[in-house]
Amino acid sequence: MPIIETHNIIKDYDMGKVQVRALNGIDLTIEQGEFVAIMGPSGSGKSTLMHIIGCLDSPSEGSYLLDTLQVSNLSKSDLAAIRNKKVGFVFQTFNLLPHLNILKNVELPLMYAGIPYKDRIKRAREVLANVGLSDRLRHKPGELSGGQRQRVAIARAIVNNPAILLADEPTGNLDTQAGGDILSIFSELHQKGHTIIIVTHDQAVANRADRIIRIIDGKIVDGNLAA
Amino acid sequence: MAISLRESLFIGLADMWTRKIRSLVTVVGIILGVMSIMVVLAIVNEMNRSTLEWMTERGGINKIEVHFNWGNDKSDWSKANFTLNELKYIRSQIPEAAAFTPMISDRESALTKGELYYRSTISGVYPDLPKVEEWQVAKGRFINYFDLDNNNNVIVLGSTVARELFGSKEPVGDYVYAEGQAFKVIGVMATKSYVKPGTENFGNFLEYMNKRAFIPLSTMIHKVSPSQKIDRINVRAASPEEALKLQSKLESIILNMKEGKRLFEVSSAKEMMDEMKKNSQVFTAIFILIAVVSLLVGGIVIMNIMLASVQERTREIGVRLAVGARRLDIFIQFMIQTMLITSLGGVIGIILGYAILDLVGKYLIMQLSASLQMVYVALLVSVGVGFIFGIMPAVRASNLNPVTALRNE
Ligand SMILES: Nc1ncnc2c1ncn2[C@@H]1O[C@H](COP(=O)(O)OP(=O)(O)OP(=O)(O)O)[C@@H](O)[C@H]1O
Numbered sequence: 001m002p003i004i005e006t007h008n009i010i011k012d013y014d015m016g017k018v019q020v021r022a023l024n025g026i027d028l029t030i031e032q033g034e035f036v037a038i039m040g041p042s043g044s045g046k047s048t049l050m051h052i053i054g055c056l057d058s059p060s061e062g063s064y065l066l067d068t069l070q071v072s073n074l075s076k077s078d079l080a081a082i083r084n085k086k087v088g089f090v091f092q093t094f095n096l097l098p099h100l101n102i103l104k105n106v107e108l109p110l111m112y113a114g115i116p117y118k119d120r121i122k123r124a125r126e127v128l129a130n131v132g133l134s135d136r137l138r139h140k141p142g143e144l145s146g147g148q149r150q151r152v153a154i155a156r157a158i159v160n161n162p163a164i165l166l167a168d169e170p171t172g173n174l175d176t177q178a179g180g181d182i183l184s185i186f187s188e189l190h191q192k193g194h195t196i197i198i199v200t201h202d203q204a205v206a207n208r209a210d211r212i213i214r215i216i217d218g219k220i221v222d223g224n225l226a227a
Numbered sequence: 228m229a230i231s232l233r234e235s236l237f238i239g240l241a242d243m244w245t246r247k248i249r250s251l252v253t254v255v256g257i258i259l260g261v262m263s264i265m266v267v268l269a270i271v272n273e274m275n276r277s278t279l280e281w282m283t284e285r286g287g288i289n290k291i292e293v294h295f296n297w298g299n300d301k302s303d304w305s306k307a308n309f310t311l312n313e314l315k316y317i318r319s320q321i322p323e324a325a326a327f328t329p330m331i332s333d334r335e336s337a338l339t340k341g342e343l344y345y346r347s348t349i350s351g352v353y354p355d356l357p358k359v360e361e362w363q364v365a366k367g368r369f370i371n372y373f374d375l376d377n378n379n380n381v382i383v384l385g386s387t388v389a390r391e392l393f394g395s396k397e398p399v400g401d402y403v404y405a406e407g408q409a410f411k412v413i414g415v416m417a418t419k420s421y422v423k424p425g426t427e428n429f430g431n432f433l434e435y436m437n438k439r440a441f442i443p444l445s446t447m448i449h450k451v452s453p454s455q456k457i458d459r460i461n462v463r464a465a466s467p468e469e470a471l472k473l474q475s476k477l478e479s480i481i482l483n484m485k486e487g488k489r490l491f492e493v494s495s496a497k498e499m500m501d502e503m504k505k506n507s508q509v510f511t512a513i514f515i516l517i518a519v520v521s522l523l524v525g526g527i528v529i530m531n532i533m534l535a536s537v538q539e540r541t542r543e544i545g546v547r548l549a550v551g552a553r554r555l556d557i558f559i560q561f562m563i564q565t566m567l568i569t570s571l572g573g574v575i576g577i578i579l580g581y582a583i584l585d586l587v588g589k590y591l592i593m594q595l596s597a598s599l600q601m602v603y604v605a606l607l608v609s610v611g612v613g614f615i616f617g618i619m620p621a622v623r624a625s626n627l628n629p630v631t632a633l634r635n636e
């Protein structure tokens with residue numbers, strides 16, 4: 001049973017007079033527990049696809065089955081619950097809240113999940129320990145290095161133990177050393193059974209994955225199982 | 228399961244703390260609005276309280292007074308007079324009146340007791356006077372109908388008169404001299420006192436009553452001063468509602484009696500009270516308008532600042548949505564923040580309003596004081612302003628699309 005299954009997904013951006021077609025008929029199948037890399041030139045639609053998979057955005061046309069659920073039938077609060085529990089998102093630019101310390105940042109998804117304060121703190125500390133940041137709990141994101149910030153972002157993405165982890169160029173802003181650390185964490189999570197999808201421009205990074213999917217001009221040109 | 232209110236409150240407080248100065252500047256309008264509400268309520272409370280107290284001391288709101296109509300032709304003054312028969316007739320026409328006394332136009336007279344001497348105002352009255360004025364006799368008794376029928380030389384003294392002439396000695400049973408005649412002192416009236424709070428150095432506004440003395444109307448007319456005019460009547464109605472009816476009835480009786488000439492005016496305390504209430508309502512309305520306008524302006528300022536804040540925090544909202552916040556969570560977060568800011572303004576306004584009450588009171592010569600009711604109203608209003616003007620920014624924040632919000636630089 002695939003955890004992600006899309007049929008002919010199209011995404012158009014309405015730019016007033018012209019329409020930009022970011023995705024042009026995506027048929028994608030990803031099995032539970034896979035580690036997949038997505039590659040493609042800039043502007044080919046990788047981020048757009050990731051947003052749709054992560055339920056941050058919705059397609060203009062086509063169907064998307066997430067764990068057999070038809071996403072287009074879900075309500076806004078169902079989608080919020082999916083973003084909260086089912087998928088974790090890691091961004092290239094970290095997207096941490098600068099005025100909160102890293103413990104609070106990691107707590108955020110637990111808070112929206114309605115988990116009591118004590119349990120939240122415990123769980124957030126645990127996850128931050130897993131990414132090697134136990135000694136930085138009270139630091140603000142601005143006081144950390146890029147690699148450390150990305151580890152906080154990963155901790156936040158996995159704190160609710162989501163089935164799927166989406167990472168859009170997670171090592172793009174990092175040097176080789178820090179990038180390597182991040183990839184080790186992903187490998188570890190993959191071992192534990194999480195489904196991982198990672199967008200990258202770096203062939204070496206992509207080589208860590210089970211499968212590489214290539215996108216050009218909003219179409220998958222290589223690496224699809226279903227094909 | 229949206230996040231709890233406590234959680235939202237905590238986020239709101241933290242937000243406010245990170246933007247302390249701005250939060251404070253934001254609420255200036257609310258502070259001013261709440262301050263004026265405090266002052267208005269204090270003034271209205273005090274006006275109502277002191278009016279009622281004044282009225283009660285002056286004989287209550289059941290009192291009706293008939294007196295010369297200064298608005299009419301002044302040359303009629305000499306004709307404005309009631310005969311003893313006319314008085315009897317008027318009384319017989321208004322049996323429903325609880326008490327009735329004419330007042331002979333006040334006559335300044337020297338009262339003497341041995342060596343001592345005091346200039347008092349002597350009035351000729353009916354036995355009903357204490358009832359009409361709600362004025363107790365402190366010692367002895369008041370004039371009765373026997374005194375009236377027999378033109379007795381008896382006198383009841385105001386408390387100041389008694390003190391000046393008798394000091395600590397017992398006046399009741401003793402004699403004083405007035406207009407060349409001896410009068411037996413049969414009673415002393417209770418002291419009338421009304422001190423307006425804040426104007427203590429003006430003294431007792433009703434002291435003039437304590438300087439009066441009363442003798443039977445018949446004695447005044449027949450033995451002391453036959454030329455004296457009877458041009459005042461004071462009546463007491465059974466109830467404030469009766470007072471208004473009795474007032475118009477008296478008006479028409481007297482108008483008929485005086486062949487349609489408006490020689491006399493009939494006024495009632497109830498009517499004056501209603502008039503004063505109306506005036507104070509106008510005054511209240513004006514101040515409430517000022518308060519509402521400043522709260523509105525304050526609210527609009529807050530709304531704009533909150534809209535700017537939503538704009539500025541678009542990315543943060545995007546992040547929150549991306550990690551699972553619902554639209555309702557975002558909505559509540561911004562609503563609570565706005566309401567917290569306005570309540571902060573409310574609290575500051577209450578404190579400052581309380582602080583300036585004394586100042587305003589000195590200026591208006593009033594004793595203004597804060598009450599719990601004022602604090603509740605002020606708090607309610609400031610939270611309400613936050614609620615109303617928080618809706619639009621909160622709706623805007625909660626309607627953001629996660630991806631668009633995250634793209635925002
Ligand atoms: N919000 C938007 N409005 C209009 N056009 C958009 C929007 N988001 C993306 N696009 C367009 O859609 C296309 C795909 O963009 P997308 O961000 O998915 O590319 P990408 O593959 O992630 O590129 P990169 O490798 O540079 O991140 C681009 O042509 C882009 O200009």
Ligand SMILES: [Mg+2]
Pocket residue numbers: 046047048168
């Ligand atoms: Mg991209």
